[in-house]
Amino acid sequence: MVKHQPLQYYEPQLCLSCLTGIYGCRWKRYQRSHDDTTKWERLWFLILTLSFFLTLVWFYFWWEVRNDYNEINWFLYNRMGYWSDWSIPILVTTAAGFTYITVLLILALCHIAVGQQMNLHWLHKIGLMTTLITTVVTMSSIAQLWDDEWEMVFISLQATAPFLHIGALAAVTALSWLIAGQFARTEKATSQMLMFTAYLAVVVALYLVPLTISSPCIMEKKALGPKPAIIGHRGAPMLAPENTLMSFQKAVEQKTYGVQADVVLSYDGVPFLMHDKTLRRTTNVEEVFPERAYELASMFNWTDLEKLNAGEWFLQNDPFWTAGSLSRSDYLEAANQSVCKLADMLEVIKDNTSLILNFRDLPPAHPYYSTYINITLKTILASGIRQQAVMWLPDAERQLVRQIAPGFQQTSGLKLDAERMREKGIVRLNLRYTKVTNEDVRDYTTANLSVNLYTVNEPWLYSILWCTGVQSVTSDSSHVLRKVPFPIWLMVSTKARKVLGASGGRGHRGGVAIKHVIHTAGGFLQEGSVGFSVLLRFFTLCIPEPCNGKGLKHLLHNPFLQVALLLPLQGLGSLESTTHVLFNPSNFSIFLQWKNTFPDLLLELQKKQRT
Secondary structure, X not given: OOOOOOOOOOOOOHHHHHHHHHHHOOOOHHHOOOOOOOHHHHHHHHHHHHHHHHHHHHHHHHHHHHHHHHHHHXXXXXXXXXXXXXXXXXXXXXXXXXXXXXHHHHHHHHHHHXXXXXXXXXXXXXXXXXXXXXXXXXXXXXXXXXHHHHHHHHHHHHHHHHHHHHHHHXXXXXXXXXXXXXXXXXXXXXXXXXXXXXXXXXXXXXXXHHHHOEOOOEOOHHHOOOOOEEEEEOOOOOOOOOOOHHHXXXXXXXXXXXXXXXXXXXOOOOEEEOOOOEOOOOOOHHHHOHHHOOOEHHHOOHHHHOOXXXXXXXXXXXXXXXXXXXXXXXXXXXXXXXXXXXXXXHHHHOOOOEEEEEEOOOOOOOOOOOOHHHHHHHHHHHHOOOHHHEEEOOOOOHHHHHHHOOOOEEEEOOOOOHHHHHHOOOOEEEEEOOOOOHHHHHHHHHOOOEEEEEOOOOHHHHHHHHHXXXXXXXXXXHHHHOOOOXXXXXXXXXXXXXXXXXXXXXXXXXXXXHHHHHHHHHOOXXXXXXXHHHHHHHHHHHOOOOOOHHHHHHHHOOHHHHHHOOOOOOOHHHHHHHHOOOOOHHXXXXXXXXXXXXXXXXXXXXXXXXX
């Protein structure tokens, strides 16, 4: 009689099959392996990690520069010769690439967690290299063509750094379990120490990074200056075609402090408003005068300019994605806008609005090349606008302008020191927001000089500049910024003290105790920095009231706080019990010192609260 061996039954492992299948197309059990990952696959994992951080930086950069999307599109228009909205396609592509790389990295980390051999599929390798090369080329191109835009990253960190820092701490805390598992599985002591040292270096770096960043919005409420005045950039270009009469009427309706306009002199001596050198972008000159489409705007007579439509492009190109929100009447009005005279614009704004005037230089062949300043001044003075309401920006013939119109506010578009500005009679600066620092603004304010920054469209950027003390900003989105009642990112240290203290003076003493503990534990946190503010708020959220034994135990087991205090491995005690043979306690004296000292610091806080 023949005996048959029963077939071996394998329980289905759906999650593991999906994990190895999506990452390496190994869907079958026999295709999987618990062997060590090959050196080549480790190299691909390093490339994947590098790609993740690069795409993260690029994605963060492109998301934060949305304040300048229109400016970027205009820059590319001048380079390529035709208008197209590049901002949204680039954002979508960047988000897709970042998501793809992030998913691959999570799958790779899951392989490590379950002890599976990594084997990235060749299609993923092609996708990974394509994403990496595209990101590097795009970042290099931006750095070469528009390096000034990278300043936005450092400005944005003044608002986002606390939240990015907490997110990074959460990620490192989550990775601690993975690191601990790898540490326990590793047999070589050298590899263990290398792994531990690398992880500790990352945690220490995360702990010290906030010390390099400060924010002007960490202040007492009473120290906050007045809300910056809002100046409409070429009118209200999100609500109407730029530099048209409708655009300036909308700016007046929004009760802006002022408007900014670009003045050009026609060939027959009529001042009109146009930003570009040519008429191609903002008029239908290619339809009406196709043979003159690339001709300078200043070489057209006013009789020819009157024939052009200056509104249809706004509805077709929709540069700010706002044309669809216009009412029926506004839509029809925008479609019928024409090139605007300076005199007509002055008639609209002269009663209640200030004006920043910028000029487009005329070619030497222009008949009014040497007298265009006089003609423009005559037009402004004849309008009846108050001289004190005009901010004169052109540097040419400034002495002549001062003689004819002494009441004009002389404004410079170049960054000068305060003493030189006084010598030239300049009372205001008009600069791009990336060109000045917080210290510059304070110095100019101390010297009684006003600063106007352009172009500020996002509320978070407006909030940062508000905290800095900027007097005014030029904006495309005046209708949005006027609704910002208070800085979005104001971080007030007194709030933490009030939350901690029960009432009145006790809250103040609690805040002092918190600060004392932070300085005692950290030893190097600068009060007023982002790191100090975040940690101060974190203590406020974590320390229970009253600070009893149960609360202390809960606090010491809080993974976020352990990360912040160089104790990144959650449940260090349990890890000590399972890996004590591998550890030499003398090598971790710093950790043990922190772990043993911190309860004493909290008891000290408890005493201070009771007293």
